Amino acid sequence: MEEMEVPAKRGKREQTKVNNRKAILAAARSIFAELGYGTTTVRDIIRRTDLASGTFYNYFQSKEEVFQALMDANALEVRPHLIETRANARTFEDLIEGTFRVFFDYLARDRGAFEVLRSNAGAIRVRMDTPEIVAGFDELQVDIEKAISDGLLEPVNASYLTAAAVGMAFEIGDRMLAQEEADVEGAVKFATSLIMGGVVKLSNPDSP
Amino acid sequence: MEEMEVPAKRGKREQTKVNNRKAILAAARSIFAELGYGTTTVRDIIRRTDLASGTFYNYFQSKEEVFQALMDANALEVRPHLIETRANARTFEDLIEGTFRVFFDYLARDRGAFEVLRSNAGAIRVRMDTPEIVAGFDELQVDIEKAISDGLLEPVNASYLTAAAVGMAFEIGDRMLAQEEADVEGAVKFATSLIMGGVVKLSNPDSP
DNA sequence: ATAAAACTTGACGTTCCGTCACTTTTTATT
DNA sequence: AATAAAAAGTGACGGAACGTCAAGTTTTAT
Known part of the structure; x- marks a missing residue:
């Protein structure tokens, strides 16, 4: 049986975009709560996702x-x-x-x-x-x-x-x-x- | 006539220490107000004094x-x-x-x-x-x-x-x-x- | 005058930043 | 199904700021 996928109403592209954004926000939320705003770095955030550092900047300009x-x-x-x-x-x-x-x-x-x-x-x-x-x-x-x-x-x-x-x-x-x-x-x-x-x-x- | 100096109650050393600390704090206050806390760097602060970057760390550990x-x-x-x-x-x-x-x-x-x-x-x-x-x-x-x-x-x-x-x-x-x-x-x-x-x-x- | 102590200095290795040429994935077209 | 075009992902790279430290300078003690 194939991997069950979300219907992907409007294209796979749009879906992953939403997912990545969510992943970054979730990672950020947890790491901010852990380290505090001042000491966390963009790398800390992205490290909590399976994305590359460059990808971060496709979604946000800065922490x-x-x-x-x-x-x-x-x-x-x-x-x-x-x-x-x-x-x-x-x-x-x-x-x-x-x-x-x-x-x-x-x-x-x-x-x-x-x-x-x-x-x-x-x-x-x-x-x-x-x-x-x-x-x-x-x-x-x-x-x-x-x-x-x-x-x-x-x-x-x-x-x-x-x-x-x-x-x-x-x-x-x-x-x-x-x-x-x-x-x-x-x-x-x-x-x-x-x-x-x-x-x-x-x-x-x-x-x- | 000699350069007029502050009495230097307790040694020149102690005096400059106090002065340097004050200088750093004054510089920090003005630059924080200008750039905001987040964007100012330790270098920004020290640049507003006539001290070297290393000296900053004799007085404070971080911004x-x-x-x-x-x-x-x-x-x-x-x-x-x-x-x-x-x-x-x-x-x-x-x-x-x-x-x-x-x-x-x-x-x-x-x-x-x-x-x-x-x-x-x-x-x-x-x-x-x-x-x-x-x-x-x-x-x-x-x-x-x-x-x-x-x-x-x-x-x-x-x-x-x-x-x-x-x-x-x-x-x-x-x-x-x-x-x-x-x-x-x-x-x-x-x-x-x-x-x-x-x-x-x-x-x-x-x-x- | 001289030596020790205290402090200053800026160059250095390190970490993080933001970018970009390249690769991979998805969508559109035939 | 094959192929081209578009979009998004990747990580290596130059640059900026970090914190340290060996060497130099100034002050204090003898």
Whole structure:
């Protein structure tokens, strides 16, 4: 019996191209998580595949570009869920809570995906704001602005509020992952309460 | 008349050692800000001094170590002010507001110092949690815990609250620096209100 | 003044980079 | 099925940056 092959809908060429790209990304993800971004080399990545060094450059220009592709892949995976969650939100609290839950949930489920930007013992922590990721931040900001104009939220500085939510998400997410059993619900509740209480105070500075 | 020299308190040797170290750090700071961390090389750094390449390695093992030294220098500069400010705080709000003000003030005053970890259009953002910096975070957490045990603050998860404050500080600070005229006071008020309102909500989940 | 110690220097072997002429594989054509 | 054209893969190669070290220079100690 012949080797069973994937149907190869549109040519063998296209198929291997997709496979090679995936292989490089997978290798990169594992080696970045292992050695950290700074110390891994393009050769380290390619050595984890059965491709030649030259082939790497048919797919990416540099390790920086592979890293960007990995981050974009993360963003592409989460963004639709974030968008959908917020689209269904009927209150500002739904919006914020949903955002944190989707994000923390993804972190906990797919630890490896974000392992790269966790701080490896006194080593360098690296983060890249790719167009996809920036777009995700912008969407949050737009949704916050919309919540304000819809009257779900008192007027506040949406840029700073977005920044605050993003900073909290990454930093609290990091601490959440530091424990072996990630307490997603606890992190969601904490972050949400902080923001929700915060906006009350922001729009009403003389409360308790 | 002889060339005027610095008193050289303790030998010429020690003096040049200090000078060379400073020269390397200054060169590194400027070149990192210019090229970003990823693309600068040890040679780029040493080329900005009048030292030879080999000399670099008498002072640092790698560019990573220079970077760490720069971050440590930042932390060493801010930490005393943070500590003093919080020591004088009589309320939890004083504590938080003082922390943000000292931090944002330092960012605005010494832009260059933190320029490296600002996001340069699609480039990699790098952050290093050096022992000095981690110590700074820990001090904040300890002070928060102390505020709780002193009854200035209802019991909350101090680790997450610290993470939230740190994340907000970096991310809001980044947006603050994005404007050419840094609005320190606005950023302080915003971040402080968010935290203060947040802790009210955290310890009293059924408020507004 | 002289010797020892400390530090600086740049040339050297090594590793990784990015490219390119060549080979292999796939697709299109007859 | 055979053959030509196109596409993609390969690894050797020159170049750049690395980290080291033997030799040279400056400072300190005697």
